[in-house]
Amino acid sequence: MNSVVILIIGLGLMSLGYFIYSRFISEKIFALDPDFKTPAHEFNDGVDFVPTNKFVLWGHHFTSVAGAAPIVGPAVAVIWGWFPAFLWVVFGTIFFAGVHDMAAIWSSVRNRGLSIGAVSGIVISKRARALFSVVIFLLLLMVNAVFAVVIAGMMIKTPSAVVPVWGALVVAFFIGQAIYRWKLNLPLVSLIGVVALYLLIYIGPMVPVVLPSEMMGLPANAWWIIFLFVYAAVASILPVWMLLQPRDYINGLQLFIGLIVLYVSFLIYQPEIVAPAYNTDLPANTPSIMPLLFVTIACGAISGFHGIVATGTTSKQINKETDVRFVGYFGAMGEGMLALASILAATAGFATLVDWQAVYHSFGQGGAAAFITGGAAIIHEGVGISPELSATMLTVMAALFAGTTMDTGVRLQRYIFQEWGEQYNIKTLKKGPPATIFAVACCALLAFGAGGLDGSGGMIIWPLFGTTNQIMAGLTLLVVSVMLLKAGRRVWYTLIPMVFLLFMTVIALLLQLKQFYAQGNWLLIVLDIIILACSILVILESVSTLKRFWPKKASS
8 A cells, every 4th residue: 555645545534624523613512702701811920821822822732742652652553554543543633632622622711721620620520620630640640750761762862862852942942032022023933943943953963962871870861861850840830931832832833844844755755555454463462452552542543631731731821712723623633643644654664564574573562763763764765864864853853742741741740739739728839839849759759769760660650651541531521521511512522532432441441450460560550440440430420410411401
């Protein structure tokens, strides 16, 4: 199968989803109102609540939610064949992810910019809010601890990416000043920023940065993790317009351009997909495709982390409620396009089926390495960029995605601690700096306490990320469904995806529980039970609320 055919079909269907389906949902279901006073205007504080241009905010949302997951998940899931992964990414983006992100932002905008956990307390019950908070906290803990490890690994494996990744912070700072302080023209500022980022990518291979293998008793990757946590802590308490928002925006443009370069390379080179459409010759111990496909590919089809970002930072920056469609649905669509590129790079970036099978010799193989290796080969053949520079560009793409997600993740974890401070009247936690210290301390404790000196502790609980993430997405759709029902609106467009997702994910959690028991991994057994119990209790609370409102609304 020629990769170009799959590329055109995938992009074509996603485009129809945006221009037709998202318009229907935004107008007929959410009834987005351009005159509604958003929290960004109502509580404008210049720090967290800031009315923002929808294009700039799209960049923040897109890069914050993407991370490395839409690259890694699809590039792992193709072991079952490229066709199931393709179907889930395309139709998951259209009917699940886009609706989910719009719904989450809308629910928060209509509730003073509160997080989805706090919204559940208003819409369902205080008990649901407490249970929701546990799931959110664990998910953020996984993301922040693990992405630090992932980025550190990229810095060590590809020293040429260090200058572009860290230099992007300087570019972002000046972009923020240019937009908000100097009031310069946005297109001009965007052009200068993108050119600066690509100059850094060009310079990167010329000045590779390699830390000593050991400093003060700590290995190099541990130092990178420490640097990342310090940076994330500082970034999380700065005003969003100063670093987080412009960093996400300019990275979003750069990453989108990188996607275009990759897609153009496909069109020129037109490589054949060497992997099977449906793999019947699976390696030993590969789990069943059902239901694991739907948790292996989370980001890129639907992801609960999106709901945390959407209601944590994005909703606080919405200028007009009608911007929710562009920021939410198109932000999710951008991630779907990245996931599609990952599928194609991981299946058409190899010379032969034998070469592909050599990489995918067991479940869990492939991932970011397959995306970077396959994508770099396609870019080299398509547009003639050297393999080293192509690999650097794709590594920087992956690292910037992971970095912007970590930035937002630490800020969101700070919000969680502040919400707990408000909820339980703990004065210390109500303030930003102490809440940030607690947030980073939890991540560092997991990274170094469970992982030792190399800081890889987050990887211990990473096996639970996929199921926790998808449970979070299902619960977010559940809260929104209750909101819609209370407002007398149609709920099927959120309720059906929610039922499907929760059904698949609960089964996956039970299968994981069996696997962890067989391995004797008691830490993961306990965490799996906690997540499963909290989720079931939130579902029961929600069903009880639905029952109270369904007959009245259904008969009206």
